Amino acid sequence: MKTRITELLGIEHPIIQGGMHYVGYAELAAAVSNAGGLGIITGLTQKTPEDLAKEIAKCHKMTDKPFGVNLTFLPSFQAPPYPEYIDAILEGGVKIVETAGRNPQEHLPKLQENGAKIIHKCTSVRHSLKAERIGCDAVSVDGFECGGHPGEDDIPNMILLPRAADELKIPFVASGGMADARSLVAALALGADGMNMGTRFIATMEAPVHHNVKQAIVAASELDTRLVMRPLRNTERVLNNPAVERVLATERKLGASIKIDDIIEEVAGVYPKVMIDGDMHSGAWSCGMVAGLIHDIPTCKELIDGIMTEADRLIRQRLEGTLTA
Numbered sequence: 001m002k003t004r005i006t007e008l009l010g011i012e013h014p015i016i017q018g019g020m021h022y023v024g025y026a027e028l029a030a031a032v033s034n035a036g037g038l039g040i041i042t043g044l045t046q047k048t049p050e051d052l053a054k055e056i057a058k059c060h061k062m063t064d065k066p067f068g069v070n071l072t073f074l075p076s077f078q079a080p081p082y083p084e085y086i087d088a089i090l091e092g093g094v095k096i097v098e099t100a101g102r103n104p105q106e107h108l109p110k111l112q113e114n115g116a117k118i119i120h121k122c123t124s125v126r127h128s129l130k131a132e133r134i135g136c137d138a139v140s141v142d143g144f145e146c147g148g149h150p151g152e153d154d155i156p157n158m159i160l161l162p163r164a165a166d167e168l169k170i171p172f173v174a175s176g177g178m179a180d181a182r183s184l185v186a187a188l189a190l191g192a193d194g195m196n197m198g199t200r201f202i203a204t205m206e207a208p209v210h211h212n213v214k215q216a217i218v219a220a221s222e223l224d225t226r227l228v229m230r231p232l233r234n235t236e237r238v239l240n241n242p243a244v245e246r247v248l249a250t251e252r253k254l255g256a257s258i259k260i261d262d263i264i265e266e267v268a269g270v271y272p273k274v275m276i277d278g279d280m281h282s283g284a285w286s287c288g289m290v291a292g293l294i295h296d297i298p299t300c301k302e303l304i305d306g307i308m309t310e311a312d313r314l315i316r317q318r319l320e321g322t323l324t325a
């Protein structure tokens, strides 16, 4: 399949694996890229820029295909040393960067002067247009369904994607709720140039996370996610569990006066406990509604090959077959 995204990124299939904390290691990124998609290493999961440089070198050993690095710009008081992370990315020869969170503008000149293409992840049309204005090469449009941070507008992809298509000139991929060939064909029909998947890629053989995480996603239905931290305007879609119920109870009790410290036990430092130790109830961890569409744990190649074969059938038979004369 050829789209503006496959052309821009030099990949075979218009399928991207979004950056995921404690999931996006070299093993997953290389597996996705080897299968013809775009794998992405999560920059800040690596504790230091030196660790990121090592993870990038490891990924180069596992694939000769293009892969990217995610840089999430957090609203934190103690910002990570972003310039050093960017040096690690550029010195590691990575040519694709997925940015997310706050506006990446101040970092774009260095990245782009050194040949990197920037895909900025946004949850609204206005932020996508801003990304286009500041010179991003593409955007990943993350609808309300998505695992992680959907923003505060609550616009699902059925509306958000055609709105983005109406306004944007740069290529964009659909993100949030994407799982299979139906998602890809629908995303293309709504005007996107491909799709980005998070939750679906966690439930794959190569995702280097505890088996309990994959099983929890397979067992979950589309009814099992919750939105936490809404009163803090840092909304996150997570898989429900007793720790999430505690967060929601605290939010209801404290209302607008809630502070992050009131829920810190359930939301900070959770990822290593969940993803490495498989302690599924240790806190809130991101997961999309798309869990309801995930019933197996294939290899990345099986997943991507299956999507592309079925997408071909959907377009040529199901869609074309509905036309008269």
Ligand SMILES: Cc1cc2nc3c(=O)[nH]c(=O)nc-3n(C[C@H](O)[C@H](O)[C@H](O)COP(=O)(O)O)c2cc1C
Binding pocket: 017, 018, 019, 020, 021, 023, 042, 070, 072, 099, 100, 101, 121, 142, 145, 146, 147, 148, 149, 175, 176, 177, 178, 196, 197, 198, 199, 200, 285, 286, 287, 288, 289, 290
């Ligand atoms: C466990 C998990 C961790 C994530 N961590 C990050 C992250 O560190 N940075 C980021 O930009 N997005 C992160 N995301 C969001 C994904 O990159 C992607 O945008 C989202 O999962 C798409 O929605 P989907 O899960 O419905 O496919 C995370 C998502 C999940 C499920």
